[in-house]
Amino acid sequence: MPVRLDEIVARFGGSVVGDGSVAITGLATLESAGQRQLSFLANPKYHAQLAATKAAAVILAPEMAGGCPVAAIVTPQPYLYFARVSQWLNAPPRPEPGIHATAVVAAEVPASACIGPHAWIGQGARIGEDVVVGANCSIGAGAEIGAGSWLYPNVSVYPGCRIGQRAIVHSGAVIGADGFGFALDAERAWVKIAQTGRVLIGDDVEIGAGTAIDRGALDDTVIEDGVKLDNQIQVGHNVRIGAHTALAGCVGIAGSAVIGRRCTVGGGAIILGHLSIADDVHVSAGTLVAKSIGRAGSYTGTVPFMAHEDWLKNFARLRHLDAMADKIRALEARLAALEQGKNES
């Protein structure tokens, strides 16, 4: 159903430049948008595409409005504006409330919730209003899923874990498996330490496909409000992730690490255990964080890639870096001796 620009502005703020009666039916990029679509210009590097866009209208910042060949919604934060419009126009179709005939449910479920085919919900679990539990999900005894949360198919929640309100949990995610804790016995075999803590997840958290968050050993693993976890992330036992921190795909966080608020961690980064990271820290993709970070800022520890034959020559030197430093020191001493001799002569 088409929506007029002036309706959008009435709801989300900003102002229309051009014809407010222009109607749009969806969103698209500047490059691919057609005549019924609304686009946006957030990153200045796409500015060149503005002149040629075939969009019905464009969301953009005041300083970009000049060159816009079509109608525009002007706002200081076009990307945020676009995010809000995108949610509004594209709310995923909510399945019908009710418990599917094939679901096995040992807990009380509000009438507004939707429990999918072959889902299993253990005894004493607490399911909030408007919760969606997808097909083949498994919710352990005593677990808690807050109001408005949506679990896609094949999610596993272990007993006693708690997910807050409005969570989105994608397929294959596992919440509350045992942390990795063992002691060595006299024969050097591993003896398991019971993992008796829980996973406590705040409100407005998103958890990506295949991401695993382990339960605590004694105390709990804690994910604070507004945290966003991408796919294939591993969160060890007793980790705490501060509010509004976002982790990209394939990040691994070892046990008992404490990560601050509003941090970002790039894809594939590894954060070792028993360390702490301050608020507002940004860790680059592929970085290994092996000690605590006490101050806000950006941190990186990766190597440049190069053509394989160049790499062979260059990186072999890494084995001899210490020797190189010694050679430089020796050169400095010899040179100083020569210079000394020259001054004296």
Add this chain to the structure above:
Amino acid sequence: MPVRLDEIVARFGGSVVGDGSVAITGLATLESAGQRQLSFLANPKYHAQLAATKAAAVILAPEMAGGCPVAAIVTPQPYLYFARVSQWLNAPPRPEPGIHATAVVAAEVPASACIGPHAWIGQGARIGEDVVVGANCSIGAGAEIGAGSWLYPNVSVYPGCRIGQRAIVHSGAVIGADGFGFALDAERAWVKIAQTGRVLIGDDVEIGAGTAIDRGALDDTVIEDGVKLDNQIQVGHNVRIGAHTALAGCVGIAGSAVIGRRCTVGGGAIILGHLSIADDVHVSAGTLVAKSIGRAGSYTGTVPFMAHEDWLKNFARLRHLDAMADKIRALEARLAALEQGKNES
């Protein structure tokens, strides 16, 4: 059931050296093959095992045929030949066609397809001829699975995604979860951007266990024909992977990366977003690709490992590499001054 060498050659080409009536019942390595098994010699480094093999016969290249103590199938590409024979001899037992009584199917399914126990298939999904959907799979509304494709148990396909013909999708794979897209609001909380694109997967694609391919934000995520993805891979939104490219386990590809055709990416490599990689590029295992690669070739960016105590000495130097370069420059200047003085004296 035994197969004669001359039957194999009649089907797959090549020529028999020795007794074509030799019959084999299966395949094995040179080292472990017994008297009823066919082996192969593809990698010259295993040549030494040829003389001692107990195999009934060996697939090998013409230049290796001389030293073969048993019958041989001679072909210019023994490994490829072996692959074809292995598929022919070891077609996995196809489950009976039909919809299991416990499956929940809201779509039309051809009589030749097999839908396993507790599978769920949403409204309007399109299932091709001879498709196998394993136990506990979840196929979202409007998704499409091409003819001859095989989904192992516990696969999740989100609504609207499309998988081509003859795909193999392993357990735990997740196709079409939301891409990781958020905008920051004024309070520095993340506002979700609706992910409205699809995942479009070509023909003859294999997808490993636990691999996740996110749906596009606005446009689609595209996996072209013949792509092979190993286990635990993460493919971000709006990525495009060119035909016949193969990615090893644990690779992560960030959003909007475009990867060429016939590329290979080694295990654990990370490819950042919004960059492009040419056709026929080979990225080594563990490499972080942080900018575009415009030319075919092999690229590497990893560090050598060493005994931990050597590493402590060497790699501490990395923190002072810039200072080392400065010292070298200073030495060069001082030395030039000395040399100059000597020439003048």
Add this chain to the structure above:
Amino acid sequence: MPVRLDEIVARFGGSVVGDGSVAITGLATLESAGQRQLSFLANPKYHAQLAATKAAAVILAPEMAGGCPVAAIVTPQPYLYFARVSQWLNAPPRPEPGIHATAVVAAEVPASACIGPHAWIGQGARIGEDVVVGANCSIGAGAEIGAGSWLYPNVSVYPGCRIGQRAIVHSGAVIGADGFGFALDAERAWVKIAQTGRVLIGDDVEIGAGTAIDRGALDDTVIEDGVKLDNQIQVGHNVRIGAHTALAGCVGIAGSAVIGRRCTVGGGAIILGHLSIADDVHVSAGTLVAKSIGRAGSYTGTVPFMAHEDWLKNFARLRHLDAMADKIRALEARLAALEQGKNES
């Protein structure tokens, strides 16, 4: 139900210092323990917390017993002792034996086993005594699960694979998917090699959430007794992992690697294929192991992280390491010439 210290010592050894009639109901850290809880002091760095603990009693080593303000259990290995007590006090509640009405079971199952809702067990599978198969698990035809093993919900075991006794397998784990084996044809398309080996897993193995272990190509993939695998690990085809080796989260092991006994591998490390690692090797987190390791010891290959602006300066030098080495050599030659001249004058 409370347990007295002297009961614990009667069962697990060690000796009580203080009042053996003190009763505890659970375990907690030194910092968080309350008056009914037993704590432990294993790591000397937490010694400072001992004086202030509110625990009912503390497990500790003889040399620490002096400063303990409450009752103590004294043992030479407090962490191991704590592990054993933790298991004893916290045995997870075993579900009722029996096959859930919604499970689809084509194999014989002993009366002591528990098969959860919507589980599927294929033909000829062998399920041991006291096995627990969680909700939505899929066990392929002919697979074998040893006595006392526990599979959490949503585990997939492929046909013919074997898991030993007392295994713990967490949600999302995939045992026995096809290894990643292909040959290139003349058009540079990949031709699949049938993966006909199995996965053979010994006794007392734990497998983390989302971990995937591929079946062998021709021979089997083997996980020996007592191996502990954390979450999100990828084990390629034909890998062998020696007894009592422990792998942390996100480790990737490429095909045909052979890893010794009692090894440890840190999080996110990548081990390439067709190499071997001796017994008692410790690989640091984030390390890429690109060649065999023949001797016990600790091995590392990672780079330090630093503030992003420092990294920009330092790591750019890595591209010129070979040139730096050349410059040092040139300086040495020039300096030697100068020194030579001076000696001659």
